[in-house]
Amino acid sequence: MAKPTSTGSWTETTVESLRSKGHRNGGARRAVIELLGRQQCCLTAQEIFDQLRSEGRRVGTASVYRALEQLTKDGFVQRIDIGAGISRFEPIHADGAHHHHLVCDDCGKVEAFADDELERALHKVEGRTGYSVAGHDVVLRGACGDCASAARS
């Protein structure tokens, strides 16, 4: 369970990689990258904006969206669509470790889970599709423990 994830590595790799592509290291995008690097799971654009504001940074929503779009296009961030009209974003770690999401339809809570057998099954299917599959996304929807017992009582 305790995974030796060097917390800062994604942040550093990402910043360095952008730099080597000739991008500058401006405040807003840097702040977005650093915030994402600290997260364990996905955040909405609004959450990122609010968090940065509450840290005192005078960022604009546009910069957050622009940074996320660029990071997604360059393969550093995965965009996850769970509910209609709200996108969530999380870092893609270089070591290939990744997880999927478990959503409570009731309270809206989002949690992560990982499963090797599922990954293997996905990988097999991907080879059969005729597509050049770049990524996948699995969402399980249902009632979380709390909401399920609340409903039962």
Added chain:
Amino acid sequence: MAKPTSTGSWTETTVESLRSKGHRNGGARRAVIELLGRQQCCLTAQEIFDQLRSEGRRVGTASVYRALEQLTKDGFVQRIDIGAGISRFEPIHADGAHHHHLVCDDCGKVEAFADDELERALHKVEGRTGYSVAGHDVVLRGACGDCASAARS
């Protein structure tokens, strides 16, 4: 392979079930249900609206959205979030047969695929989550055959 799926059954079951819950059988929702029942894969709300209009029905977008929301809540329709801000909808068939989606990042094409091993792996994981899982959704993203070869040339 040949499964005796009586094509109209989902439509009928859904209408009947709504009726038994005391809902009426008005024109707009009925039209949405019938259209969905004829589909093999998912449609966007806009596609449903356009299709109904082109058939000469004077439906409003609101009715389409309201019908879809109700059908989703009652478990007759699955909502699928592929791209940001666009939801897609497809009937949930009673026999449990269902498929997942393959999306081309390039041209936006959406196709369906099904895989038993993947379903088994999902089912196993679902039991371990602590959630009461109501449904799942898998999306594979990448370049379809056409777009991949176009990029290569």
Added chain:
DNA sequence: ATACGTGCAAAGTATTTGCAAACGG
């Protein structure tokens, strides 16, 4: 100094809501 990056405000889309009229049972 010179582009790239940024913040603000306005625009653009997808979806939801308010309400009076239409309609099914």
Added chain:
DNA sequence: CCGTTTGCAAATACTTTGCACGTAT
């Protein structure tokens, strides 16, 4: 008849775009 359902239009929510200014290199 009565209450659900509907269509329209206005409102909302999230995201994108235009533009002048700031800032890293």
